[in-house]
Structure formats: structure tokens, C-alpha cells
Amino acid sequence: MAELVGKIRGVTKLYTRDGFDVLALDNVDLDIPEGDFVALMGPSGSGKSTLLNLLAGIDRPTNGDVAVMGTTLGNLSESQLASWRNRHVGYIFQSFNLIPVLTAYENVELPLLLTDLKKADRKRSVETALDLVGLADRMDHRPKQLSGGQEQRVAIARAIVADPDIILADEPTGNLDARSGEEIMSILTTLNEKLTKTIVMVTHDPHAAAFAKRQLHLEKGVLVENVGKS
Amino acid sequence: MALPIKYNIRNVFVRKGTTAATAISIGITVAVFLMVMALARGIDLTLQSSGEPLNLIVIRQGATAELVSDIDQEKFDALKFLDGVATENGEPLAAPEAITLVYRPRKGQSQGANVTIRGIGPKSNDLRSGFKITDGRTFQPGLAEAIVSRRIADRFQALDLGDRFKIQSSEFTIVGVFEAGGKAFESEIWVDINALKSATNRPSYSSVLLRVKDAATLETLAARIADDQRLQLKATPEIKWYEDQGSATSQTIRGLGYFIAVIMAVGAGFAGMNTMYAAVSHRTQEIGTLRVLGFSRTSILLSFVLESMAIAILGVAIGILLALPLNFVSTGTNNFVTFSEIAFNFRVTWDLVGAALIFGAGIGLFGSLLPSIRASRFAIVDALRET
Numbered sequence: 279m280a281e282l283v284g285k286i287r288g289v290t291k292l293y294t295r296d297g298f299d300v301l302a303l304d305n306v307d308l309d310i311p312e313g314d315f316v317a318l319m320g321p322s323g324s325g326k327s328t329l330l331n332l333l334a335g336i337d338r339p340t341n342g343d344v345a346v347m348g349t350t351l352g353n354l355s356e357s358q359l360a361s362w363r364n365r366h367v368g369y370i371f372q373s374f375n376l377i378p379v380l381t382a383y384e385n386v387e388l389p390l391l392l393t394d395l396k397k398a399d400r401k402r403s404v405e406t407a408l409d410l411v412g413l414a415d416r417m418d419h420r421p422k423q424l425s426g427g428q429e430q431r432v433a434i435a436r437a438i439v440a441d442p443d444i445i446l447a448d449e450p451t452g453n454l455d456a457r458s459g460e461e462i463m464s465i466l467t468t469l470n471e472k473l474t475k476t477i478v479m480v481t482h483d484p485h486a487a488a489f490a491k492r493q494l495h496l497e498k499g500v501l502v503e504n505v506g507k508s
Numbered sequence: 509m510a511l512p513i514k515y516n517i518r519n520v521f522v523r524k525g526t527t528a529a530t531a532i533s534i535g536i537t538v539a540v541f542l543m544v545m546a547l548a549r550g551i552d553l554t555l556q557s558s559g560e561p562l563n564l565i566v567i568r569q570g571a572t573a574e575l576v577s578d579i580d581q582e583k584f585d586a587l588k589f590l591d592g593v594a595t596e597n598g599e600p601l602a603a604p605e606a607i608t609l610v611y612r613p614r615k616g617q618s619q620g621a622n623v624t625i626r627g628i629g630p631k632s633n634d635l636r637s638g639f640k641i642t643d644g645r646t647f648q649p650g651l652a653e654a655i656v657s658r659r660i661a662d663r664f665q666a667l668d669l670g671d672r673f674k675i676q677s678s679e680f681t682i683v684g685v686f687e688a689g690g691k692a693f694e695s696e697i698w699v700d701i702n703a704l705k706s707a708t709n710r711p712s713y714s715s716v717l718l719r720v721k722d723a724a725t726l727e728t729l730a731a732r733i734a735d736d737q738r739l740q741l742k743a744t745p746e747i748k749w750y751e752d753q754g755s756a757t758s759q760t761i762r763g764l765g766y767f768i769a770v771i772m773a774v775g776a777g778f779a780g781m782n783t784m785y786a787a788v789s790h791r792t793q794e795i796g797t798l799r800v801l802g803f804s805r806t807s808i809l810l811s812f813v814l815e816s817m818a819i820a821i822l823g824v825a826i827g828i829l830l831a832l833p834l835n836f837v838s839t840g841t842n843n844f845v846t847f848s849e850i851a852f853n854f855r856v857t858w859d860l861v862g863a864a865l866i867f868g869a870g871i872g873l874f875g876s877l878l879p880s881i882r883a884s885r886f887a888i889v890d891a892l893r894e895t
Contacts, residue, residue, distance in 0.1 A: 331888075331889055334800065336799070336800055336888040336889055336892075337888070337889045356804075356805065357804050357805070357806075360799065360802050360803065360804045360805075361802060363800065363801070363802045364801065364802025365802075369800045369801075371797070371892070373793075375793065375794070375796075375797040375892075377515065377794060377797070377798075378522075378794075379515060379518035379519050379522055380514075380515060380518070384512070384514070388798075389801050389802060391511075391512065392801075392802045392803065436801075
């Protein structure tokens with residue numbers, strides 16, 4: 279059996295918004311084995327993004343434990359979490375979230391600035407990552423000079439450049455046209471199948487979800503369905 | 509590793525309008541600071557260069573300035589033959605001098621200021637260096653003639669070559685214009701001491717300038733004069749005399765400068781704070797993204813402080829450019845010791861430029877701290893939701 283990359287046990291997340299308590303996740307258990315490609319689906323407010331944020335260590339559960347690669351995230355301080363994220367997590371945002379004043383190359387290089395890699399090694403890694411997403415010829419372009427699909431490909435390059443253990447993608451095709459969305463899903467599939475990257479993706483789009491190995495459905499903070507690829 | 513500096517520099521130039529407005533407000537503050545400090549430095553440098561290393565200036569005990577001092581002929585005779593006074597051709601190098609003030613209107617203004625008239629003796633010029641007549645000639649002993657410094661001639665009405673002015677009821681004619689190497693004497697009019705004593709009906713002198721034989725004698729002779737109960741005089745090394753005069757005046761100006769600069773700095777600091785709050789607000793999602801990538805709260809904080817500093821440094825550059833043309837521009841103010849005009853040049857020196865840099869950076873730091881702390885404290889999830 280493959281090693282577990284993500285292990286979620288009894289996780290509850292309670293928010294207080296505008297004076298009201300909102301139960302985002304209710305006693306969720308989940309195992310994510312190495313090399314898995316999970317699509318988290320469900321209606322808005324079902325807790326998909328909350329689950330993704332907990333796995334990324336950018337939010338903390340109200341109850342329960344989240345462990346990634348054997349590290350229980352609740353035991354880490356804020357600064358330890360920041361450093362841990364840099365080493366273990368690649369995050370892809372719906373709105374790409376590239377830094378507008380930096381070029382594609384500089385955006386992809388950002389996570390590597392927190393490592394001990396020398397400039398020449400960083401250059402090699404950045405070029406490899408951009409080459410992998412087919413943007414080796416757009417390195418010096420600023421985000422504004424790229425199409426939405428190209429921006430998301432730069433964001434994927436940024437997510438994989440530090441060779442993370444898990445890639446978390448929040449609606450990666452949500453802001454893209456169908457063709458660009460297809461290209462992005464194709465890249466994610468390659469990362470999962472060829473490079474055995476573990477991917478957890480939040481999506482509303484059944485077509486995008488179909489690229490995943492299994493689909494998890496959440497409703498009102500509860501996992502209601504776990505469907506494997508036929 | 510912190511965020512790359514190019515990230516901050518490029519962001520500074522993305523917001524050209526607000527960056528320029530903030531940099532200009534810091535620049536004006538730095539320029540005012542620099543100008544006032546250059547004024548004080550000009551006074552200091554003028555007065556510090558005025559004394560000769562082997563000269564002692566002697567005035568009455570208890571007097572704080574030549575103007576309120578009084579030394580009679582008998583005491584002068586005793587002074588010039590004291591052991592330790594240098595001689596030239598057998599004559600002691602000692603010069604009695606007298607001071608009075610005349611009020612003159614400034615050029616282009618109805619208001620004026622007191623100008624120092626110094627009555628000098630035959631040995632006075634031997635005791636001072638850098639003096640030279642640039643127009644006309646020197647006065648003839650015993651006659652009601654005067655020579656006026658170039659700066660005073662330039663700054664006051666009717667004090668040019670050939671003009672006449674009155675000391676009490678006596679009319680003096682200006683027969684020459686002199687320069688004195690930028691020293692304090694360039695704020696004076698010189699006349700023959702006997703002509704001045706006659707015009708002011710004053711039998712005594714204001715001060716005596718003595719040249720000592722060597723540096724070792726300077727303090728011992730000063731102590732010898734102070735200890736002599738018959739003389740009731742005090743002697744001060746001429747360099748220290750002018751330094752003290754300078755610091756009294758320049759410290760007052762500096763105090764005023766600090767006061768104005770601090771008030772303006774608070775204003776500029778708040779302008780900087782406003783700019784940085786806007787930057788943080790505009791880039792909240794970006795901050796969230798950087799945190800997700802692994803940048804710590806501290807690196808976010810430092811990044812915004814650095815960005816504010818970059819704007820401040822731009823402001824300092826503007827301030828220096830605004831203040832620099834003043835360097836060596838001649839001006840004048842009231843000497844708070846002699847109660848008369850002191851003419852000097854603004855001096856924007858390197859240490860003042862350094863102080864301006866620190867001052868401007870301080871404004872940048874003040875303006876950045878609260879917004880930067882805010883930026884570093886965002887919850888990542890909340891920051892990412894901002895659009």
C-alpha cells in the first residue's frame with residue numbers, strides 16, 4: 279500500500295462570521311496516499327476550500343488532526359508552518375495569484391529564494407519548471423503580458439519548482455476558457471502520472487474532476503461520497 | 509531569505525503618483541532640515557576659521573563680549589610687556605581694538621541690522637591672516653576713513669567705496685573694500701582705532717589681541733592674566749573665542765531647525781504611512797500568496813519597511829537636490845553674542861548630507877512601521893479572499 283501523504287482525522291472547522299457560527303467541516307476523516315489525484319467537489323460553502331487550506335497549513339482545524347508526510351501541522355508554529363509549506367506544498371490558485379511586478383521567471387523563482395539553492399541551481403530549476411509547462415519562451419514576460427492560460431501555467435511552474443510532496447489546486451480552471459482549462463488539466467495529469475505527484479484539487483467542474491483518480495463529494499462539511507475512476 | 513529588493517523597487521514605481529507625492533513631501537522636509545543645518549554649519553565654519561592658533565583675545569573680567577568690555581591704556585601697557593608675548597623687531601605683537609555698532613538698512617529692505625565697526629591699531633593686521641584690500645586702499649591713521657568688508661558692502665545700503673556713514677556725529681568715508689578669507693571679520697567695517705575713540709568719545713579699548721611666543725605659552729599666559737588681580741581681565745585663545753561665539757548662535761538656529769524639522773517630519777511621516785497603508789491594502793491578496801509560498805511574517809514586514817525606505821531615500825535625494833544649490837550662497841544673521849550682523853555662506857557638508865539621509869530614513873521607518881506590522885499580521889485565508 280502506498281505511503282500516506284495526507285492524513286486527516288476527526289477534523290472539524292468552525293468559523294464565526296458576522297456573529298454567526300458556521301460549521302465548515304464536521305468530523306472529517308480522509309487519507310491521501312502518495313501519487314493520488316483527488317478532486318474535491320461539492321456546492322459552494324460545502325467546505326472544499328477549507329479542507330484544502332487545512333492541508334496547506336494556512337488554516338488550523340477547530341478540532342482534529344491534519345498530518346502531511348507524517349508531520350502533524352497543529353504542532354508547528356506560524357514560522358515553522360511557513361517554512362514547512364515552502365518545502366512540502368505547491369499551491370495553485372483559481373486567480374493564478376502571480377506577482378504582477380515580477381516576470382514569469384521571477385515568479386517561479388520565488389519559492390526557491392527560501393531554499394539554500396545557489397543562483398545557478400535556481401536558474402536550472404526555474405527553466406525546467408517553465409519548460410515543463412511549455413513556457414520556456416515566456417520567461418521574461420510579466421503576468422499582464424500573458425493570457426489567462428499562460429498565467430496559470432506559470433503558477434503551476436511556481437507550485438512545482440521546489441519539488442513539493444503535495445500539490446494543492448483551488449479551482450485551477452475556474453477562471454479559464456474550456457481550451458485553456460483542458461491544457462491545465464492535461465499538465466496536472468502529466469504531473470500526477472509521469473512524475474507521481476500527489477494532487478488534491480478543488481473544483482466545481484465535473485469535466486476537470488474527471489481527470490482525477492477519485493472524486494470526493496462534500497456537503498455541509500461532511501464527506502458524502504468517494505468515487506474512484508472506473 | 510527575504511523578498512527580493514526588485515519586488516519593492518518595482519512596486520514603488522508602479523504607484524508613480526503616490527510615490528512621487530510622498531517622496532516630494534519627505535524631500536521638502538529633508539530640504540528644510542538641510543537648509544537650516546547648512547545655515548548653522550556656515551556660521552560654525554566661518555567662526556571656527558576666524559581665530560589664529562597663537563592669538564589670545566583679552567577682555568574685561570565678567571564681560572561676555574567685546575562690546576561690553578573695557579580696557580584702559582594702563583592695562584594695555586601692562587599686557588603687552590607680559591612674559592610670553594611674541595615680539596617683532598623688538599615690538600610686542602599686541603593690538604588694542606575698540607568695537608561699536610552702527611545700524612544700517614539692508615539692501616532691498618527697509619529693515620536693517622547692526623554692523624560691527626572695529627577700530628584697529630597698527631599691529632592688528634600683523635595678528636590676522638587672510639586679509640587683503642580688493643578695492644581702493646586702506647585707511648590713513650588718524651583720519652575718519654573706513655574700509656568695509658566685501659560681504660557687508662554687498663548686503664547693506666550705502667556702504668560701497670566712496671560712500672559715507674556716521675559714527676555718532678563723525679562722518680567716515682569708505683576708502684577701501686577688503687576680504688578676509690571667509691572669516692568673521694568679513695562681517696565688519698574697520699577704521700583707525702584713534703579715529704574711532706575720538707568719534708565715540710571713548711578713552712578706553714574694548715579688547716586686546718595678543719600673539720604668544722608658542723603654543724605652550726597660550727594657556728599659561730591666559731592663566732597668568734586671569735590670576736592677576738590688578739588687571740581684572742580674562743584672556744581666551746582666539747580660536748576658542750570664535751568657536752564659543754559660533755556655537756551660541758548656531759545652536760539657537762539648530763534648535764529652531766530641529767523644531768521645524770520634527771513638525772514637518774511628523775507630517776511627512778503620516779503621508780508615508782498613508783501611502784504604505786494604501787500599498788498594503790492594494791496588495792493584501794499578494795501578501796497572502798507570498799505567505800502561502802512560505803515567506804514568513806517577518807520577511808513580509810521587512811519587505812514593506814524596505815519599500816517605505818526606498819521612497820524615503822528617493823525623498824532624501826529630492827531634498828538634497830533642493831538644498832544643494834544653497835551651498836556657498838552668502839547670507840547673514842544676527843550674532844547672538846555680538847548683537848550684530850554675521851555674514852557667512854550656507855555650507856552643505858558631507859556629514860550634513862549623511863544626517864539628512866538618516867533623518868529621511870527615519871521618516872520612512874516611522875511611516876512604514878504600522879502598515880508593515882498590519883501586512884505581516886494578516887490571516888492568510890482572509891488575505892487570499894481580498895480582491
